[in-house]
Amino acid sequence: MAVHFQNTYSRSLEPFIPLDPAGKTVRMYTCGPTVYNYAHIGNFRAYVFEDLLQRHLEARGYDVLRVMNLTDVDDKTIRGSRAAGKRLHDFTQIYKDAFFQDLDTLRIKRAQHFPAATEPQYIERMIAMIGDLVAKGIAYQAEDRSVYFRLSKFPDYGKLAHLNLDELRPSGRISSDEYEKESVGDFALWKAWDEVDGDVKWESSWGPGRPGWHIECSAMATALLGPELDIHCGGVDNIFPHHEAEIAQSECCTGKKFVRTWLHCAHLMVEGQKMSKSLGNFYTLRDLLEKGWTGREIRYALLTVNYRLPLNFTIAGLEGARASLARIDEWVTRLAERSAGLPEPTPLTSHAEKFFAALDDDLNISGAMGHLFDLIRESNRALDDGALATAQAATLSQSWARLNGVLGLEREAAAIPPEVTTLVEARQQARAARDWKGSDELRDSIARLGWTVKDTKEGPKLTPLAG
Numbered sequence: 001m002a003v004h005f006q007n008t009y010s011r012s013l014e015p016f017i018p019l020d021p022a023g024k025t026v027r028m029y030t031c032g033p034t035v036y037n038y039a040h041i042g043n044f045r046a047y048v049f050e051d052l053l054q055r056h057l058e059a060r061g062y063d064v065l066r067v068m069n070l071t072d073v074d075d076k077t078i079r080g081s082r083a084a085g086k087r088l089h090d091f092t093q094i095y096k097d098a099f100f101q102d103l104d105t106l107r108i109k110r111a112q113h114f115p116a117a118t119e120p121q122y123i124e125r126m127i128a129m130i131g132d133l134v135a136k137g138i139a140y141q142a143e144d145r146s147v148y149f150r151l152s153k154f155p156d157y158g159k160l161a162h163l164n165l166d167e168l169r170p171s172g173r174i175s176s177d178e179y180e181k182e183s184v185g186d187f188a189l190w191k192a193w194d195e196v197d198g199d200v201k202w203e204s205s206w207g208p209g210r211p212g213w214h215i216e217c218s219a220m221a222t223a224l225l226g227p228e229l230d231i232h233c234g235g236v237d238n239i240f241p242h243h244e245a246e247i248a249q250s251e252c253c254t255g256k257k258f259v260r261t262w263l264h265c266a267h268l269m270v271e272g273q274k275m276s277k278s279l280g281n282f283y284t285l286r287d288l289l290e291k292g293w294t295g296r297e298i299r300y301a302l303l304t305v306n307y308r309l310p311l312n313f314t315i316a317g318l319e320g321a322r323a324s325l326a327r328i329d330e331w332v333t334r335l336a337e338r339s340a341g342l343p344e345p346t347p348l349t350s351h352a353e354k355f356f357a358a359l360d361d362d363l364n365i366s367g368a369m370g371h372l373f374d375l376i377r378e379s380n381r382a383l384d385d386g387a388l389a390t391a392q393a394a395t396l397s398q399s400w401a402r403l404n405g406v407l408g409l410e411r412e413a414a415a416i417p418p419e420v421t422t423l424v425e426a427r428q429q430a431r432a433a434r435d436w437k438g439s440d441e442l443r444d445s446i447a448r449l450g451w452t453v454k455d456t457k458e459g460p461k462l463t464p465l466a467g
């Protein structure tokens with residue numbers, strides 16, 4: 001079976017065929033964080049799912065061209081920067097840096113592009129797209145000087161969420177803050193400057209203001225990936241109105257179908273309840289690290305539930321993740337240590353093929369993990385019986401490397417002791433001073449502590465000495 005996905009738009013399981021005539025490049029856009037705070041594990045559930053998606057497509061031979069945006073201007077970032085007494089850029093930079101650290105902690109592969117909404121070329125493009133929509137009569141400037149998208153001009157609005165547009169029209173009184181719009185569903189493309197925005201504003205032909213959140217994604221996605229995307233992902237809470245709005249804006253500008261496959265991951269709950277600060281079950285990644293869980297364990301817990309099912313994140317689940325990882329580690333070690341046995345071929349590698357076939361089926365990760373643990377159980381039994389040949393163990397080790405290319409669950413690299421770090425820093429200083437003798441002596445001292453240091457373009461790299 002080729003790769004199949006459950007497309008939110010069609011609500012059916014479809015074979016995946018990228019637009020690229022060579023069938024190789026996959027253009028993928030994933031809505032990224034709003035950088036006003038540390039991302040929470042609900043956010044990371046989506047990012048880990050997207051990482052699995054990217055890694056599996058790569059395992060199947062595709063080149064994934066991926067973009068993840070950073071929303072660094074909106075109500076929340078402006079409010080946060082004012083409360084912190086910082087300029088918007090300085091305020092969001094703190095959370096951009098933290099976000100990249102968190103991605104590394106969870107072993108999430110970097111996208112090729114992380115465009116930020118406030119970069120001048122994207123602001124320019126947002127203004128150009130809004131201008132195009134106004135010229136086409138699809139957008140209008142209201143009395144409050146903001147520019148809105150005229151929903152009545154896009155009959156497909158609501159099709160992704162499978163909503164009837166008529167249901168969006170309220171029967172009762174329209175709330176006062178929406179009175180300027182022609183229709184209550186019309187959403188803002190350009191928000192006219194307001195006093196609370198402080199110095200956050202850009203000039204436009206509609207006066208000073210800032211872009212709406214939805215147009216940010218349409219502009220950055222089409223700027224970097226072109227008018228047609230293969231895959232667009234996010235959490236289910238992004239579907240309406242954000243992704244509906246992205247479709248409306250993009251398709252009215254380009255005249256092309258914006259996205260072929262929409263994938264959305266379900267909610268995350270904590271201990272069976274909606275995560276909320278008032279319930280005290282609201283976790284950022286950092287909160288969990290402080291409690292002693294590792295990025296790898298948290299990744300395991302977020303990764304191994306099928307993305308379209310709600311994920312109940314629990315401490316028991318993290319304990320289970322720790323136990324499963326210990327089981328994988330022990331197996332990997334046993335395979336590596338295997339040195340003699342019977343030279344007969346093993347059918348065990350077929351489990352690895354089943355692992356990938358399960359992922360082809362709309363990323364069925366729980367099925368895939370089932371095949372991995374079948375493989376572990378059966379090869380452990382063969383190891384117990386002395387019935388696993390060296391060559392077989394080597395083949396299985398290679399299979400694990402392939403599977404792990406998708407899972408990203410390898411053992412943590414050994415932590416570098418502080419005294420080694422100090423010696424490496426001293427050696428860098430010796431090298432800078434062209435003190436080669438001193439540098440060599442320091443390298444020997446580092447080796448005595450069990451580490452080798454290699455000089456690379458990116459600086460010194462440390463690896464633990466074997467044994």
Ligand SMILES: [Zn+2]
Nearest residue numbers: 031032217242
């Ligand atoms: Zn978006």
